[in-house]
Amino acid sequence: MNPDLLEQWGSLGVNGLPYIIPIHPNLVHLTLGLFIAAIAFDIVGALFPVEKAVFKFLAIPVTRSSLFDVGWYNLVASAIVTFFTVMAGLFEVSLAVPLADVTSAWGLHALQTMILHGVGGVLILTLIVGMTVWRGFQRYQWRKDMARQVQWSYLAAGLFIFALMFVQGTLGAHLGGEFGVHITADQMLHLGENPNQL
Amino acid sequence: MVLFAVFCDITGYFTKNPKLYEVSWWNLTFATVSIFIAIIFGQIEAGLAEPYRASVSTLNVHTVLGWSLSGILALVTGWRYVIRLQERPQLPIPYLAVSVLLVGLVCIQSYLGSLLVWVYGLHTIPVVDAIRGGLS
Numbered sequence: 001m002n003p004d005l006l007e008q009w010g011s012l013g014v015n016g017l018p019y020i021i022p023i024h025p026n027l028v029h030l031t032l033g034l035f036i037a038a039i040a041f042d043i044v045g046a047l048f049p050v051e052k053a054v055f056k057f058l059a060i061p062v063t064r065s066s067l068f069d070v071g072w073y074n075l076v077a078s079a080i081v082t083f084f085t086v087m088a089g090l091f092e093v094s095l096a097v098p099l100a101d102v103t104s105a106w107g108l109h110a111l112q113t114m115i116l117h118g119v120g121g122v123l124i125l126t127l128i129v130g131m132t133v134w135r136g137f138q139r140y141q142w143r144k145d146m147a148r149q150v151q152w153s154y155l156a157a158g159l160f161i162f163a164l165m166f167v168q169g170t171l172g173a174h175l176g177g178e179f180g181v182h183i184t185a186d187q188m189l190h191l192g193e194n195p196n197q198l
Numbered sequence: 199m200v201l202f203a204v205f206c207d208i209t210g211y212f213t214k215n216p217k218l219y220e221v222s223w224w225n226l227t228f229a230t231v232s233i234f235i236a237i238i239f240g241q242i243e244a245g246l247a248e249p250y251r252a253s254v255s256t257l258n259v260h261t262v263l264g265w266s267l268s269g270i271l272a273l274v275t276g277w278r279y280v281i282r283l284q285e286r287p288q289l290p291i292p293y294l295a296v297s298v299l300l301v302g303l304v305c306i307q308s309y310l311g312s313l314l315v316w317v318y319g320l321h322t323i324p325v326v327d328a329i330r331g332g333l334s
Binding site for chain 2: 015020021022025026029030033034037040041060061063066067069070073074077099102176177178180182183184185186189190194195196197198
C-alpha cells in the first residue's frame with residue numbers, strides 16, 4: 001500500500017496494523033490443523049482394516065464410522081474458519097509495507113509474493129469448500145451405506161491440497177520472515193531503530 | 199486441535215450429539231501427539247535463536263508454558279480416555295471446566311509465540327542480520 005495513503009489512517013502501529021499481532025497468521029493455523037486432521041482421519045478410516053490390530057494393541061476402542069465423523073466435522077470447521085482466514089489476510093495485506101530491496105529464497109520480490117499468496121489463498125479457499133461439498137455428497141448420498149465413506153480420489157485430492165498449502169505457507173512465511181510485513185522489529189530496524197526499545 | 203476439541207465438547211454437551219464427543223476425543227489425541235513434535239521443533243529453533251535482550255523473557259515463558267502444556271494436555275487426554283471407556287451419556291462438568299482452562303492456556307501460548315515472531319521478529323532475516331551485526 002502507498003505509505004501516503006496509510007498515513008490517512010493515523011493510528012497504525014510500527015508494524016503497520018491497528019493492533020500488535022496480525023490475525024491472519026493465527027487463523028491460518030486453524031485452517032491447516034483442521035484440514036490436515038480431516039484428511040488424516042479419513043485416511044485412517046479408509047485403511048481401517050489394516051489398523052484394527054494396532055488399535056486393539058493400544059486398547060483404544062474404535063468404530064470406523066467415528067473416524068469418518070472426524071474427517072467430516074473437521075473439514076466443515078476448516079471450510080468455515082478459512083473464510084475468516086482469507087478475510088483477515090485481505091485486510092492485512094492491504095496495509096502491508098514490505099521491504100522493497102529484498103529477494104526471497106524463491107527468487108521473488110515482495111509484490112510477486114503478495115500476489116501469488118493472495119491468489120493462492122482464494123484458490124485454496126475454493127478448493128476447501130469444493131472438498132467439503134464433495135465430502136458431503138459422499139457422506140450423505142453416494143456412499144451413505146458403505147463401510148468406506150470416502151473415495152480414494154478424494155483422499156488423493158486432499159494430499160494434493162496439502163502440497164498446495166505447503167507452497168502457500170512458504171510464500172506467507174517469506175512475506176513475514178523475509179519482507180518483514182507486519183513484523184514490528186523488522187520495521188524498526190528498517191527505520192534505523194533498535195528493537196531492544198520494545 | 200485443542201480448540202476444536204473443546205468446541206465440539208461444548209456443542210456436543212448442549213446438542214446431546216454423541217458423535218461430537220468422538221470427534222473431540224480424536225482431535226485431543228491428535229493434539230497430544232502433535233504437541234511433542236511442536237516442542238521438539240520449538241526447542242531446536244529457540245536454541246538457534248540467540249534472542250536479544252527485549253525478547254528473552256517472552257521466549258522463557260513460551261518455553262515453560264509449552265512444556266507444561268504437554269503435561270497438562272497428556273493428563274486431560276488420559277482423563278478423557280477413561281471417561282470415554284466409561285461410555286457416559288454426558289461429560290462431567292469438572293472435565294469441561296478443566297478443558298476450558300486448557301483453551302485459555304493454549305490461547306496464551308499462541309499469543310506469546312506470535313509476540314516472538316511478529317513483534318520481536320526472531321528468525322526473520324532483518325533481525326538475524328541485526329543480531330549478526332551485534333544486536334544483543
